[in-house]
Each structure stands twice: as structure tokens, then as C-alpha cells.
Amino acid sequence: MGILKLFRGKAAPQAPAIDRPVPRHIAVIMDGNGRWAKKRGMPRSYGHAVGAETFRTIATYCKDIGVQYFTVYAFSTENWKRPKEEVDALMDLFRKYLKEAAETMFQRGVAVRVLGDLTPLPADIRAQIAEVDEIADSLGPDAATASLCINYGGRDEIKNAVRALAREVQAGTVSPEDITEDSIAAHLYTAHMPDPDLIIRPSGEIRTSNFLLWQSAYSEYYFTEVLWPDFSTADMDRAIDDFNRRARRFGGV
Numbered sequence: 092m093g094i095l096k097l098f099r100g101k102a103a104p105q106a107p108a109i110d111r112p113v114p115r116h117i118a119v120i121m122d123g124n125g126r127w128a129k130k131r132g133m134p135r136s137y138g139h140a141v142g143a144e145t146f147r148t149i150a151t152y153c154k155d156i157g158v159q160y161f162t163v164y165a166f167s168t169e170n171w172k173r174p175k176e177e178v179d180a181l182m183d184l185f186r187k188y189l190k191e192a193a194e195t196m197f198q199r200g201v202a203v204r205v206l207g208d209l210t211p212l213p214a215d216i217r218a219q220i221a222e223v224d225e226i227a228d229s230l231g232p233d234a235a236t237a238s239l240c241i242n243y244g245g246r247d248e249i250k251n252a253v254r255a256l257a258r259e260v261q262a263g264t265v266s267p268e269d270i271t272e273d274s275i276a277a278h279l280y281t282a283h284m285p286d287p288d289l290i291i292r293p294s295g296e297i298r299t300s301n302f303l304l305w306q307s308a309y310s311e312y313y314f315t316e317v318l319w320p321d322f323s324t325a326d327m328d329r330a331i332d333d334f335n336r337r338a339r340r341f342g343g344v
């Protein structure tokens with residue numbers, strides 16, 4: 092089946108009647124694609140392709156239930172170390188799917204954004220990301236946002252913010268005492284959005300893997316054994332229900 096056909100094939104779920112609070116910002120480490128494909132005797136790239144479809148379904152569902160920001164880890168600064176064949180397959184997936192996803196999600200009122208250091212990406216993908224940005228801009232600043240982190244690393248992001256601030260100090264526009272937590276946050280890729288309330292990691296792994304290091308200081312984590320390609324709207328409901336049972340104290344009592 093052609094990849095675009097695969098993505099067009101599934102209808103997005105209808106908005107359910109919601110009578111519970113939802114987090115403002117949910118982030119996901121989309122893990123388990125490789126194992127999901129292996130269990131079916133398929134190449135890892137197939138798991139990523141089905142994982143990309145899950146992204147579209149879950150991002151649209153989040154918008155339907157009132158989640159304002161949905162952010163996923165699609166390709167880390169460390170993922171370049173994977174076999175060339177797998178890196179190429181992921182780049183092909185971005186190439187074939189990014190703009191298509193942005194257009195179909197636009198029709199449902201979801202603005203797709205890409206976060207990360209985009210400079211090492213192939214030029215045609217960077218050009219597509221610029222088009223995706225234009226589509227998102229046309230939805231206006233209040234649209235629900237689904238962000239894909241590509242060539243993203245939490246430490247790399249903080250390093251880039253420190254470099255930018257150092258340049259401002261060097262230029263004399265900022266003094267070291269002016270550097271605050273807010274000014275650091277304003278130099279991160281997520282400058283325009285609140286920190287994630289809930290971070291979900293499927294596939295049974297229990298670590299953060301360099302995802303949203305600064306932003307996750309007070310995030311609640313939810314871990315599940317479900318592999319990302321199998322992650323359903325019911326799994327999202329379970330994660331949100333679990334989140335709603337927690338008492339967030341942000342360091343207070």
C-alpha cells in the first residue's frame with residue numbers, strides 16, 4: 092500500500108462528549124515502532140510509517156477533546172547513529188508525509204509545527220517544513236498545535252539557548268544579571284508554548300531520553316507497555332484519567 096493511501100485510509104475519530112479536565116499540553120515519546128514491526132516480521136521502517144499514522148490520529152483526537160498543545164519526539168539528535176537505511180527511511184517518511192499531514196490536519200483546525208535544529212536536514216525537507224509553517228500560520232495564533240520534534244535534543248536545545256544569550260551579553264544588549272529562567276525559556280524551541288503538563292512514554296521504557304529536559308521540570312510522567320503504533324484514543328483517555336488523579340504541587344505542599 093502506498094504511504095499516502097495508508098494515511099488517507101483511516102478516518103479521524105469523532106469528538107467525544109468530554110466531562111473532565113484535560114491537560115493543556117501533552118507530549119509523547121513515540122517509542123516501540125521497531126519492536127511493533129519486528130513482531131509482525133516487517134522492517135522497522137514499517138513501524139515508523141504506522142507510528143506516523145498514530146501521530147495524526149492522536150494529535151487530532153487531542154485537539155477534539157480540548158488539548159491545546161500536543162508535542163511528539165519524532166527524531167532525536169542521537170537518532171543519526173541508527174543504520175543509514177533506517178535514517179533514510181525516516182527522512183523519506185518526513186518527505187512523503189509532513190506536508191500531507193499538515194494539510195489534512197489543517198482541515199481539522201490543527202496547526203502542525205516542527206521543532207528542533209533543522210540545519211542538518213536535507214534541503215527539500217527544510218523547504219517542506221517552511222510550507223508547513225505557512226499552513227500553520229494561516230490558522231492563527233490560537234489554533235491547537237501539534238509539534239513534531241525533529242533533530243531535537245534537550246541538551247542541544249539548552250546549549251543553543253546558552254550560546255544565543257552569550258552572544259547577547261557579548262554584544263552588550265543583556266547583562267548576566269538579566270538572565271532569568273524566563274529569558275532562558277524564551278530562547279528554547281518551545282518559547283511560544285507552556286511547559287508540558289503530561290509526558291507519555293509508551294513501549295515499557297522508563298527514561299526521558301533527552302526529551303524536553305528544561306520544560307519537563309514539573310511534568311507528570313505516564314508510562315505504558317503499549318507500543319506506539321498500537322496507541323489508541325482509549326490509551327490517551329487512560330493517561331489523562333491517571334493524570335487527573337494526581338495532585339500537582341510544583342514544589343509546594
Ligand code: FPP
Nearest residue numbers: 121122123124125126142143146165185188
Ligand atoms: C522510536 O521507536 C521512534 C522513532 C525513533 C521514530 C518516531 C518517528 C515517527 C513515528 C515518524 C513520525 C513522522 C511523521 C511525519 C509524523 P524505536 O524505533 O526506538 O522503537 P523500538 O524501541 O521498538 O526499536
